[in-house]
Amino acid sequence: MDEQALLGLNPNADASYQQRALAYFEQLKESPDAWQVCAEALAKGLYSDDHVKFFCFQVLEHQIKFRHGALSAAQQQLIRETLMKWLQAQMMNSQPEKAFIRNKAAQVFALTFVTEYLTQWPKFFFDILSLVGLNPRGVDLYLRTLMAIDAEVVDRDILHTSEARPAFKETRRNTLIKDTMREQCIPSLVESWYQILHTYEHTNSELTCQCLEVVGAYVSWIDLSLIANDRFVNLLLSHMSVEVLREEACDCLFEIVNKGMDPVDKTKLVESLCQVLQTAGFFNVEQEEDVDFLAKFSKLVNGMGQSLIASWTKLAKTGDIKNSQETLRALEAKVPLMLQLLVHEDDDISANIVGFCYDYLHVLKQVHILNGCRTLNICLNAIMLAVMKKLTYDDEYNFENEGEDEAMFVEYRKQLKLLLDRLAQVSPELLLEAVRRIFTSTMQSWQTAPFMEVEVAIRLLYMLGEALPASQGAHFSGDGAKASTLQDMMRMLVTCGVSEYQHTSVTLEFFETVVRYDKFFIVEPQHIPNVLMAFLDHRGLRHCSPKVRSRVAYLFSRYVKTLHKHMNAFIEDILNQLQDLLELSPPENGYPPLLTSDDQLFVFETVGVLIVNSEYTAQRKQALMRNLLDPLMGNFKLLLGKLLLEQDEERQSALADCLNHAVGFASRTSKAFSNKQTVKQCGCSEVYLNCLQTFLPALSCPVQKEALRSGVRTFLHRMIICLEEEVLPFIPSASEHMLKDCEAKDLQEFIPLINQITAKFKAQVSPFLQQVFMPLVQAIFEVLARPAEENDQTAALEKQMLRRSYFGFIQTIVSSGMNEVMGSQGVENIEQVLFTIIQGAVDFPDPIAQKTCFIILSKLIELWGGKDGLVGFPDFIYKHIIPACFLTPLKPTFDLSDAQTVLTLSECALTLKMIYLKRGPEFIQYLQQEYLPSLQVSPDIIQEFCQVLQQPDSKVLKNYIKAFFQRAKL
Structure with missing residues (x-):
């Protein structure tokens, strides 16, 4: 072996050695026989270095996994012998191998087994067992190998498929392995x-x-x-x-x-296990101090309970009354144990039994419906009390800095909520009464009760809103008993003074519940003033906790949206109370504001809702809205002036953020207007036009250009909706500024604004669009033509999105019936635009853009493709559009198995259909005699294609064209 390369296997080796080791590994993997040096090293124990041994197993693993079929019989035999020799050596070694090496060895054994068990090595297990006997080192490797085989053959959590081994083959192989093992060696x-x-x-x-x-x-x-x-x-x-x-x-x-097994046998198995476990004292949960074991035991009891429920369900469905009743009795006998575990102080133990409890409640509901159940109320009460107890926070919960433990408790609470919902399905009356009892007793003594008891009492009232099978309105206007109970509890909540409780969890729960049951205040509006005060003072928007203030800002907006009709008498008081919370916080203030800018958005929207929906005259509404927005505009002018003079980049960024907040706040107030209460009806047009005049100069600011343009553009979108045609005079200058020094992203975000104007005002903006059309198109072309780094994925994506936006812009114009916008651009310009659409349809493998291009072409053919159409356009159809309809689907990148691409093909088919509708037999003749023969399409297929094209049903054409191109691409 290359000893120098092996030095690079050490994690501490320098980069050049590591690179050499990697290259050596690739060489050994790919060589037909070089890997055998690794086999020899393992069989003879030539190396003591752990990294080298692991490396050798990796090389072997690669041979078995990817090259086994190419190995000769002798080489396959060598691998088997290597593994067995290595295993034998392990049993003799004084020191065991490290765990990571044993695990890798087990993987290699398992791969060899999977590859050879059914063919070359049927005695795999017998050979290993006879070698290892009860030797502890050998047994360890044998057991690790069994788990590795389970991972390869059985474990459904592990993805086995790869390109080399398709899924269906693997499934069939694994089934065959298990069948053979059952026959030959499992006993x-x-x-x-x-x-x-x-x-x-x-x-x-x-x-x-x-x-x-x-x-x-x-x-x-x-x-x-x-x-x-x-x-x-x-x-x-x-x-x-x-x-x-x-x-x-x-x-x-x-x-x-x-x-999985027969339900009667499953019941017997569970019962026999339970009997032995109970006799051995395992059911005495209170005496067990080992919580880790109890968590496992709880999971076991959960499994037994759910197994009995599954058995009972099957038996009840088949009408086996005798066995189903026996199973039900067995199930009911486990309920005391289930309750003990559910109420256990350790949440892991409790969480592991929730599944059994949830399913058992469903059984109770069915049994109760079928034949009544004497113990129903007792059992339900016990589960309810357990759930209510376990919902309670403990002293160690960190509300200010929630970590992993807190997140786990939040998840556990969600499980308990599901139990509560299921309880409500079984007996809503019982649940309502239990919550009323706990809630009432807690609220009567909230001043002396621990925070967790107060919080959970309010939380239970809150949870009833989803648990009880009724719409929220019906909670206070439907079922008399239910409505009066909920109404009583809500009345007590808002009158007992609990909103003053000094704990964030109680405060938040109070406001959440008030907003959940906001319909209560329609029935009893006399409580609104007190609740409004709670929202506005130290309990809500001025609470010492930022978390509470932030959440209350959102909840307050929801509360006002529902109840604004009942707040007319308090509007001016509310506005006065909110005055300082509506101030823009410039960066030089140096102290943190009470609310973040995101929170302030909700407050501005809330104030907008109050003003717009008030009973004031239009003149008064205008005055209030001006009072709200004038300070923003004043600050905006001031800050914009500072930004123009500021040299420090960090300060520039902070000022730009602040300017954007001002624009965002003004924009958010406009959300209060509706079809019933428009800006004009409320007399507020002038205020928002002033805002536009104030904000638009930011578009020409040379610093922080992208951020400022984005904010003002968003405001323009809102004003187009709110101000209608009054916004139009501002559009030309705004567009001129936004088209200067553009990046791809700027243009991409500007185009939706033009599309919105085009779609909304149509003919009213035609002169403006005719004027701006070519400057915008040329700005887009200029940005698209800029060179970019070959591997710059961000730039490539921005260009793709800009291209899509451009085609979307053209589509909006032609779809709005404004063909004069393009028609007035001069022949050369029209031709340039048309060629970009053809290019978009054919050259760029982007099915979303291609689809848009064919929609545009189809619409242009409809507008200009007839006898009275645009001069020269019919020639363009024959020279460029028809070829595009055939060249695009024939491209290798045009994937007919992709859903988006199929939609593009449908639009392509509709384009051909539109050509036929406008050009008639002339088009059919051209296809038959010139174009399709030039593509070497056979005469019978040409005939067939033209017949389908002439059929009135477009769906037939779409289906045919898909089959036509699938056949053509084979």
Whole structure:
């Protein structure tokens, strides 16, 4: 072997040695026989360095995985002998190999087994077993190999397919391997497992645990009677009492219980296991202090419970009353244990039993419907109390800096919520009453109760909103008992003073619940003022916690949107209270504002909703909106002036952000307007036109150009919707600024604005579009023509997106019936644009852009392709459009198995159909006599194609064209 190259295997070796080692590895992999030096090194134990040994196994692995078929019989035999010699040597060594080498060796053994078991090496297991006997080193490798085989042949979590081994072949091979193993060697393997477990249970816990893992992995597909018998189960149960083995024994029993089998046999198996476990004292959960074991045991009980439920469901469906009732009794006997585990203080233990509990509630519902159930209420109450107890935060939960533990508890709470929802399905009345009882008693003494009790009481009320089978409105206007109970609880929530509780979790839960049940305030609007105060003062928007302030800003906007009709009397008070929260925070302030700019967006929107939906006159609304937006405009002018003078890049960026916030806030207020309350009706047009005049100069700012343009462009989009035609005078100058010094991204984001104007105003903007059309097109061409680095993926993607935007722009113009915009551009310009559309359809392998191009071509043919169309356009159809319809689908990059490409082909077919509709027999004659013969299409296919093209149903043409090009590309 190349000793110098081997030096590079050491992780600490320098880069040149590592590079040489990599090259050597590739050489050994690809050589027909050079790999044999690695086989010799392993068989003879020539190297003591761990990295070299691992390297040799990697080379062998590659030969077996990818070159086995090319190896001679002698070479295959050499691999088998190498592995067996290496294994024999391990049993004699004074020191065991490192775990990573043993794992790699096991992988190589497993690959050899998978490749050769059915053909060259049917005695694989017998050879290994006879060699290793009960030697601990040998047993270790044997068990690791079994797990590696499981990963290759059985484990569904591991993806086996690759290009060299298609999935269907692998599935068939794996099935054949398992069938052959069941016939030939599984009983011997099971016997070996028993002997290993029996021999090492007291002397080598590592081997025993490995063996239990193997049994658990294999039990799913072997004959269960080989494992589920007295001697084996008794051995496993004895392991349950050994501290170092019992977790693995638990997992093994879980796999046995999970095995698919006849429902009656499954019930018997579970019952026999339970009986032994109960007799051995495992059901005394309170006395067990080992939480790790209890988590495994809880998972086992969950598996047993769910297995019994599955058996009961099958038996009940088939009408087997006797056995289904026996299974139900067995199931009910496990409920006390389930409840003990569900309520356990350790959340992992509790979480592992939730599945059983969830499924059992479904059974209870069915049994209750069928024949009533005496113990239903007792059981439901017990589950309810357990869920309510487990929803409670503990003292160690870190609300200010939530980490992994906190995230796990949040996930666990979601599971408990599912249980609560299921409880509501079984007995909504019972759940409602239980929550009412807990909520009322807690609210009556909230001043002295721990935060976690207060939070969970409000949380339960909140969760009822989703759990109870009713729309939110029906909670307060439908079912009398339910409505009055919820109404009572909501009344108590907003009047008992709990909003003053000094803990963020309680504060947040209060506001979340108030907003969830905002319909309550329509029924009892007298509570709105108190809740508004809570939103506005130290409990809400001025809370000491930024997290609370941020969430309340959003919740307040939702609350106001629902209840603004009931707030007219308080609007001016609310606006006064919010005044300082609506201020733009310039970067030089030096102190953090109460709300972030994102939070302020919600507050501005909320104020907009209050003003617009108020009962004030249009004149008063205008005055209030001006008071709201004038300070923003004043600050904007001031900050823009500072930005123009600022030299420091960091300060420039901070100022640009602040300017964008001002634009964003103004934009957000406009969301309050609707079809019923337009800007014009509210008398606010002038205010927003002033905003436009204030913001547009930012487009010509030479610094922070991209950020400022983006903000103003977004505002323009909003104003086109809100101000209607009043915005039009501002568009030409805005467009002129935005088209100066453009990058691909600038243009790509500008085009949707032009599309919006075109689609909305059509003929009104035709003169402007005629004027701006070619400057915009040329700006796009100029950017697309700029050279870029060959491997610059970002630049390539930006150009692709710009190209799509350009074609989208042309499509918007032709689809809006504004053909005069293009028609007035002069012959040379029109020709230039038309050629870009042909190029987009044919040359760029982008099906989204290609589809748009064919839509454009089809529309242009409809507009200009007839006898009275654009001069010279019919020639263009025959010279360029028709060839594009055939050349594009024939391209190698045109993938007919791709859904987007098939849509492109459909548009291509519709383009041909439109040519026929406009040119008639002339087009058919051209196809028959000139174009299709030039493509070497046979006369009968030409005839067939032309007949289909003339049929009225376009769907027939689309299907035919797909088949036509599939055939042509073979």
